[in-house]
Amino acid sequence: xxxxxxxxEMVGFLYEAPSQRHLLGTDNFGRDVLVELIxxxxxxxxxxLVSGIIATIVGTTIGTVAGFAGKWVDGVLNSLTNLFLVxxxxxxxxxxxxxxxxxxxxxxxVVIAVTSWPWTARAVRAQTSSLKTREHINMARxxxxxxxxxxxxxxxxxxxxxxxxxxxxxxxxxxLNEAGLSMLGLGPENTxxxxxxxxxxxxxxxxxxxxxxxxxxxxxxxxxxTFSLYLVNIxxxxxxxxxxxKQG
Amino acid sequence: xKKLLVVKGLKxxxxxxxxxxxxxxxxxxxxxxxxxxxxxxGESGCGKSTLARSLSGLFLPxxxxxxxxxxxxxxxxxxxxxxRLRKEVLxxxxxxxxxxxxxxxxxxxxxxxxxxxxxxxxxxxLLEEEVLRRAxxxxxxxxxxxxxxxxxxxxxxxxxxxxxxxAVSTLMNPxxxxxxxxxxxxxxxxxxxxxxxxxxMIERKIMKxxxxxxxxxxxxxxxxxxxxIMYAGQIIEIGTLSQVIFASSHPYTKTLMSxxxxxxxxxxxxxxxxxxxxxxxxxHPPNGCRFAQRCPQATDECRANDIKLRRxxxxxxxxxxxxxxxxxx
Amino acid sequence: MQSDEVILKARNLVKVFGTGKDSVLAVDxxxxxxxxxxxxxxxxxxxxxxxxxxxxxxxxxxxxxxxIEFQGRDIREFRGRHRLEYWRKxxxxxxxxxxxxxxxxxxxxxxxxxxxxxxxxxxxxEKVKLCRAALESVNIDPxxxxxxxxxxxxxxxxxxxxIARxxxxNPxxxxxxxxxxxxxxxxRSNILKLLMKLRDVQGTSxxxxxxxxxxxxxxxxxxxxxxxxxxxxxxxxxxxxxHPKHPYTRGLxxxxxxxxxxxxxxxx
Numbered sequence: 108x109x110x111x112x113x114x115x116e117m118v119g120f121l122y123e124a125p126s127q128r129h130l131l132g133t134d135n136f137g138r139d140v141l142v143e144l145i146x147x148x149x150x151x152x153x154x155x156l157v158s159g160i161i162a163t164i165v166g167t168t169i170g171t172v173a174g175f176a177g178k179w180v181d182g183v184l185n186s187l188t189n190l191f192l193v194x195x196x197x198x199x200x201x202x203x204x205x206x207x208x209x210x211x212x213x214x215x216x217v218v219i220a221v222t223s224w225p226w227t228a229r230a231v232r233a234q235t236s237s238l239k240t241r242e243h244i245n246m247a248r249x250x251x252x253x254x255x256x257x258x259x260x261x262x263x264x265x266x267x268x269x270x271x272x273x274x275x276x277x278x279x280x281x282x283l284n285e286a287g288l289s290m291l292g293l294g295p296e297n298t299x300x301x302x303x304x305x306x307x308x309x310x311x312x313x314x315x316x317x318x319x320x321x322x323x324x325x326x327x328x329x330x331x332x333t334f335s336l337y338l339v340n341i342x343x344x345x346x347x348x349x350x351x352x353k354q355g
Numbered sequence: 356x357k358k359l360l361v362v363k364g365l366k367x368x369x370x371x372x373x374x375x376x377x378x379x380x381x382x383x384x385x386x387x388x389x390x391x392x393x394x395x396x397g398e399s400g401c402g403k404s405t406l407a408r409s410l411s412g413l414f415l416p417x418x419x420x421x422x423x424x425x426x427x428x429x430x431x432x433x434x435x436x437x438x439r440l441r442k443e444v445l446x447x448x449x450x451x452x453x454x455x456x457x458x459x460x461x462x463x464x465x466x467x468x469x470x471x472x473x474x475x476x477x478x479x480x481l482l483e484e485e486v487l488r489r490a491x492x493x494x495x496x497x498x499x500x501x502x503x504x505x506x507x508x509x510x511x512x513x514x515x516x517x518x519x520x521x522a523v524s525t526l527m528n529p530x531x532x533x534x535x536x537x538x539x540x541x542x543x544x545x546x547x548x549x550x551x552x553x554x555x556m557i558e559r560k561i562m563k564x565x566x567x568x569x570x571x572x573x574x575x576x577x578x579x580x581x582x583x584i585m586y587a588g589q590i591i592e593i594g595t596l597s598q599v600i601f602a603s604s605h606p607y608t609k610t611l612m613s614x615x616x617x618x619x620x621x622x623x624x625x626x627x628x629x630x631x632x633x634x635x636x637x638x639h640p641p642n643g644c645r646f647a648q649r650c651p652q653a654t655d656e657c658r659a660n661d662i663k664l665r666r667x668x669x670x671x672x673x674x675x676x677x678x679x680x681x682x683x684x
Numbered sequence: 685m686q687s688d689e690v691i692l693k694a695r696n697l698v699k700v701f702g703t704g705k706d707s708v709l710a711v712d713x714x715x716x717x718x719x720x721x722x723x724x725x726x727x728x729x730x731x732x733x734x735x736x737x738x739x740x741x742x743x744x745x746x747x748x749x750x751x752i753e754f755q756g757r758d759i760r761e762f763r764g765r766h767r768l769e770y771w772r773k774x775x776x777x778x779x780x781x782x783x784x785x786x787x788x789x790x791x792x793x794x795x796x797x798x799x800x801x802x803x804x805x806x807x808x809x810e811k812v813k814l815c816r817a818a819l820e821s822v823n824i825d826p827x828x829x830x831x832x833x834x835x836x837x838x839x840x841x842x843x844x845x846x847i848a849r850x851x852x853x854n855p856x857x858x859x860x861x862x863x864x865x866x867x868x869x870x871x872r873s874n875i876l877k878l879l880m881k882l883r884d885v886q887g888t889s890x891x892x893x894x895x896x897x898x899x900x901x902x903x904x905x906x907x908x909x910x911x912x913x914x915x916x917x918x919x920x921x922x923x924x925x926x927h928p929k930h931p932y933t934r935g936l937x938x939x940x941x942x943x944x945x946x947x948x949x950x951x952x
Contacts, residue, residue, distance in 0.1 A: 242784040245744055249776055251768045251801040264788045398868035542729035542895065547939040547947070554949040570868065573898075573941040577949065600943060614869040617942040618901040618925045625902075627873035631823075633838055 114138060114146040114299050122318040132320040134304070135311035143299050144324050150212065150300040151282050152332070157216035158223065158281035163274045165220065166227025167266075173228070174235025175258050185232075188225045196222035200284065204293035215295045219284045227273050234266050272343050279336040286329055301325040359531055359564050360387035360410065360449075365423035367409045370416070371638075378637045379405035381588035382423070384664070387531065392557065392565045394579035394596075396572050398611070400634055401585040403568045404454060407535040409433075410566065411451035412440050427531075446477040450529040450562070454536040457516040460508040467504040470523050477527065489526055496559075497522055497552060514545025518552050525561055532556075533566045538574060550578055573617050576600055584608050587634050587645035594670025602680035604672045607646045644674070652676055691889055692718040692741070692774070692857055697750035699736050710736040712913035713750070718857065718889055725892045725900035728910035729936075737910070738861045738893045742776045743767065771801050775855040779862035781842035785834040791845060792830040795819075798849045818852040819845070822878050840871040847878045854886055861893045876903065897940050901925045909933050 117137040118129065125132040131140035173184035191199075203218045204210060238244070239262065247257050282301075288294045289302025290309065308314070308322035365383045368376035379402040387393050397403045405418065412432035414420045424431045427448055435444065445451065453459075460469060467487055474486040491501050503511060503519055511519065517537060525532060534553070538546040557565055569575060575582055575596070582599040584592045584607070592605040603609040613628045632649040635641050641648065643658040650657070657675060664671045668680055699711040711733045718724055728734040739745045741752060743759055752759045754770060762770055778784045785794055795815040799806065806814070816826040822844040834842055843863060850858055860879065864872040880903070882888045894900055900907050900921065907924040909917045909932070917930040928934045941947070 242778045242780055243786045245739075245742075245776070245778065246784055247786070247797075248744060249742065249771050249801070250797050251771055252797075260788075261786055264786075398870060543897070543936055543939045544729075547941075550941075551947075551949060571941075573943055576943050577941045577947050610870055614873045615943065616872075616896070616898040616902045618898045618937065618940055619942045619944055620926065622898070622902050623921070627877060628870070629874060629877065630870055633840060633871065 114143045116142075122313065122316060122321065124318075125320050131324055132318070134318075134321050135307055135313065140304075140320055140324060143304060144301075144328060147299045147301045147304050147325060148328055148332070150295070150298055151285055151302065151329070152278075154212060154216045154219070154285040154295070154300065155278040155281035157213060158219035158284070159274050159278035161217060161220035162224040162277045162281075163227055163270060166224040166229075166273075167231050167263075167270055169224070170228040170231025171235050171258050171262060171266075174232040175239055175254065175262060177236075181232075184228075188228045188232075191222065191225040192229070196284075197287065200288060201291065201293060204288055210294070210296045212295045212298060215285060215288065216281065219281050219288075223277055223280055223284070227270075227277065230273055231266060231270065234269055235262055238262050238265055268343065268346075272340050275336050275340045275343065279333040282329060282333060301329050356391075357389040358386050359389050359427070361424075361426040362386070362410070363424045363426070365406075365409060365425060366421035367405055367414065367418055368421050369405075369418055375638060376419075378588050378640055379418075380409055381637075381640065383585075383588075383590055384423075385583055385590060385593060387564050387566060389563050390557075391580040392553075392567060392578050394575035394582040395566060395568045395585060396570065396575055396582055396611075397585035398570055398634070400637070402588040402637075403570075403585050404535050406585065407451065407533050407566070407568050408453070410531075410533050411445060411449060413437065413445075413451075441476065446473070446524070447527050447529055449531040449533065450524045450527075452520060452524050452532065452534045452537060455540070457513060457520050460516065460520075462508055464507075465504070466506055466508070466511075466519060466523075470504065470526070473523060474526065486526075490523065493522055493526055497555065512545065514541050514548055517541060517545070517549050521549065521552055521556075525556060528561055530563045531566065532562045532564075533568070535568045536570070537567070538569065539571070546574070550574065554578055572600065572612065572615050584611065587640060588637055589645065589673060590664065590671075591646070591673040592670065593664075598668075598670045598680075604667055604670065604677040604680065605646075605674045606650050606652060606676075606678065609678060688719040688721060690717045691720045691755065692891075693751075693753040694737075694741070695751045695753070697737065697740060697752065698748045699733070699740060699745070700748045709913055711740070711747075714910070714913070714915045716908055716915065716918065718891060719906075720856070720889055721883065721887045722905040723883060723890045723892055723903050724906045724908065725894060725904040726908050726910060727894055727897060727900045729895050731912070732910040733913040734893050734895075734910050735861060738776070738859050738891070741859050741891065742774065743770055768801060768803070771855075772803060772853070773855050774857045774859070775850055775853055777846050777850060777858060777860040777863045779865055781839040781846070781866060782834075784846060785842060787834055790831055790833055791819075791837075794834075794845070795849060795852060798852055801853060814852060818848040821851045821881070822848045823874075824848065840867055840874070843867055843875055844878060847875070847882065850882060850888070851886070855888065857889045857891065858882060859891045859893065862895070863892075864899070865894070865896070879903075897925060897937065898942075909936070 115138060118139050119133040119137050121133065121135050121137050123129065123133040129139045131144065134140050134143065169184055173181045199222050200218060203221065207214055244257060244261055247261050285294060285300060286302035286305060289300055290306045292306060294300060294302050304325040305322055313321035362383060362385050365380055367380040368378050370376055383406060395403050395406065410425060412425060412435060420433050425433050432444055470490050471483050471486050474481055490504060494501055499518060499522055503515065508516055538549050553565060556562060567575065567579060579596050581593065581595055583590050584599065586607050592599060592608045599608060600612060603612050610628050610630050616622065630649050635645050643660055644662050647653040647657040662673050662675060664673045667677045695715050696713050697711055698713055701708045701710055726734045726737060740747050746760065754774065759770055792815060795818065796811050799811055799814065819826040824841065824844055829837060864875050867875055879890060883890055892903055904921050907919065907921050908915050909924060911932050917924050917928060917933045924933060925937055928937050
C-alpha cells in the first residue's frame with residue numbers, strides 16, 4: 108500500500124546492514140526490513156482495531172445489561188466476567204491459538220478479543236450502575252420506555268466518551284497481545300506483523316549477530332504506536348471532561 | 356458604635372477566560388459595627404458567597420481582587436499576602452466558615468485531630484494539650500458534648516458537624532465571624548440549634564460581630580440586626596431588620612420578601628408575585644439598574660446610568676424610585 | 685372533611701431496603717387517601733421516607749408490603765399495558781432540573797417522547813402543535829426553546845418544562861417531589877403558580893412532597909407529616925401546622941422560622 112514493493116521479495120543477502128538501497132537493511136530472509144516494517148505496522152494495527160472493536164462491542168453489551176438489570180442477571184454476567192478475568196489471559200490466548208486449525212488475521216483478532224472484553228465489561232457495568240440512578244431514567248420509565256430503549260438512548264450516550272477511551276486502550280492492548288502471540292509462533296499465519304518480525308529476529312539470532320535493524324524497528328514501532336494511543340486516550344479525556352480543560 | 360470592618364468599593368471578579376470575567380462582586384461598600392449581626396441575603400448567583408470569601412482577604416484563583424478595600428481595624432486586608440493572612444488574621448481577627456464546610460471535614464481524622472491541625476496552622480507555638488484543653492472547655496461552655504471531639508465526622512449528624520465547626524472556628528475568639536450559609540442542607544431542628552449556638556456566642560462575646568450569609572430571609576429574621584440585600588453583584592438595600600423585611604424600599608427587596616413562604620396565619624391568602632426573567636449575566640452586566648429589565652416600575656432613566664446607593668427613609672437603597680413606606684421604622 | 689372521589693389510596697405501605705442486619709425500614713405501614721382535584725402535602729425532613737413513598741406511588745419501585753389502589757385496583761398487579769395506562773394517569777415532577785432531562789435530547793424530542801404515553805396516534809404536525817401549546821401554558825416561548833438542549837436553559841426554565849410535560853400528558857394525579865427546592869425564591873413563585881394552574885385548569889390532584897413546612901401550609905388542602913417512615917399527624921393545614929397535636933409535629937413547627945414570631949434566643 109505505502110510501498111509498491113512486496114515485503115516478501117528477496118532483495119539482498121541476509122542481515123545486510125542499512126544502506127542507501129535498503130534504509131533499514133535486510134532481515135534473515137534477505138528481505139527489505141523497511142518494506143516489511145510498513146507492511147507489519149499495517150497488519151498489527153488491523154489486528155488491534157478488529158480485536159478492539161469486538162472486545163468493545165461484547166464488553167459494552169454485557170456490561171450495560173449487567174449494570175442495568177441488576178439482581179440475578181448481574182450475578183450471572185458478573186460470574187462469567189470474573190471467570191475470564193481470573194484465568195490468566197495469556198494462557199487462554201495460547202490455548203485458543205494452539206487449538207485453531209488455521210490462524211488468520213481475523214481469527215487471531217477474535218482470540219485476543221475473547222480475553223480482553225472482560226475489562227470493558229467491568230468498567231461499563233460500573234458506569235451503568237451509577238448512571239441508572241439518575242432522574243432522567245425515571246422520567247424515561249414514566250414515559251413508558253422499555254428497558255432496551257432506555258439502555259440504548261438514556262445510558263449508552265452518557266458512556267460514549269468513556270467507552271471510546273476504553274476502546275483506544277483495547278486497540279493498544281490488542282497490538283501488544285498480537286506481538287506476544289506472534290513471538291511465541293502462535294500469531295497469524297502467512298503474513299507479516301510486527302510481532303512476527305520480532306519472532307524471526309529471536310529465532311534467527313539477530314541479537315547475537317548484532318543485526319539490530321532486524322528487531323529495533325519493530326520494537327520501536329510497537330512502542331510508538333501504543334504510546335501514541337495512550338496519549339490519544341489522555342487527550343480524549345481533556346476533550347470530554349470540561350473540568351480538566353478549564354484548568355489549562 | 357465602633358466600626359470593626361469597613362468595605363469600600365470592593366470589586367472581585369472570577370477570571371474565566373483571557374478577556375472574560377464574571378463580575379461577582381461589583382462595587383460593594385458596607386460597614387460592620389461591633390456587637391451586631393449583619394445578614395447578607397440574596398438569591399443564587401447574586402455574589403454573596405464571593406463577598407463572604409472576599410471579606411476574609413483570601414482571593415484564590417480564579418477569583419481576583421480588582422479594586423476596593425476591606426479595612427479591618429484600619430488595615431486593608433486585601434493587601435496582605437496569603438501567608439501573613441493565615442498566620443495573623445484568619446482565625447484570630449476574622450474567621451470564615453465557608454458553605455458546606457461541614458461536608459469537607461477530613462473523614463479519616465477524629466475531630467480532636469482536626470482541631471489540633473487547625474489551631475497549629477494559626478498558632479504553631481501552642482501545645483497539643485493546650486489546644487485540646489481549650490476545645491474541651493469551649494465545648495462544655497456551649498453545652499456541646501465532649502465526646503464529639505473523639506468522633507469521626509461520619510459519626511456525627513449534619514447539625515452536629517456544623518455546630519462543631521462553628522465552635523472550632525471560634526476557639527481563638529475572633530472579632531468577626533463570617534458564616535456562609537451555615538444552615539442550608541440542615542433539617543429544621545438542626546438549623547435552629549446552629550442559630551441558637553451563634554446567638555449564645557454573640558451574647559457571651561466569644562466573637563464581637565457576625566456576618567450571616569443566606570438566601571433564607573426568615574432565618575435572618577430571627578438573628579440579624581441589620582440586613583443587606585444583594586442582587587447581581589451589588590448591594591441594593593441595607594437597613595435594619597424591620598426596615599428591610601417589613602417595609603422594603605427597593606422593588607427587588609419587596610419582590611423577594613413577597614416570595615417568602617412561611618407557615619403563618621395569613622400566608623394562605625397572600626398572592627405571590629409574578630416577576631418574569633432572571634438576574635443578568637454577570638459577564639456582561641447591563642448599564643444602569645440591574646433589576647430594571649424585570650422591575651414593574653422601571654423607567655428609561657433607570658436604564659441609562661449606573662445607580663448609586665443613597666439614603667432613603669433611614670436606610671440605603673440603590674434605586675431612583677424607591678417604594679415609600681408609611682411609617683419610617 | 686373531604687367528600688370528593690378518592691382517586692389514589694395507600695394502605696399499610698411498607699418498604700424495606702436491603703436484607704438482614706443491614707436492612708433499612710424506610711416506610712413503616714402508612715395509609716392515606718388522595719381525593720380528586722386536591723393538593724396533598726407529604727411533609728418530612730430528610731430520611732423520613734417521603735421520597736421512597738413518592739417512588740412507590742409512581743410505580744417506580746415495588747412496596748415490600750401493602751397496597752396502592754388506583755381507581756379501585758392494586759397497582760402492584762399492573763403489568764405491560766396496564767402499567768402504561770397507569771402512567772397515562774399518574775405522573776411525576778422531579779426535584780433536580782439538571783439531572784431530570786436527557787442532556788442529549790432537544791426539548792422538542794423530550795416533549796414528543798412524553799406524548800408516547802398518551803397512546804394516541806398523532807401526526808408529526810399534531811405532536812408539535814401540542815408541544816408548543818404546552819410550552820405556552822407555562823409561559824415559555826416555544827421558538828426559544830424547542831431546538832435547544834437542556835444545558836442551554838436555566839434551572840427555572842427546565843423546571844417549567846417539566847410542568848409543561850404534565851400539561852401535555854394531562855394525568856389525573858401528579859406527584860411532585862420537591863419541585864422547587866433547587867429553585868430560588870422569586871422564580872419559585874412562578875413554578876408554584878403553574879402547579880396551581882394544573883389543578884385549577886385540568887383538575888389534577890397534586891401530591892406535593894416537601895421538607896418545607898411553609899410551602900405545605902401555603903399550597904395544601906391536606907397535610908401529612910412523616911417522621912422515620914411513619915405518618916405521625918394528618919389533617920388540614922390549620923390543624924396540623926397552626927395547631928399541631930403530635931409532639932414531633934409541635935417540635936418541628938416550633939423550629940421553623942417565621943417572620944412575625946421571634947424565637948427567644950438570647951439567654952438570661
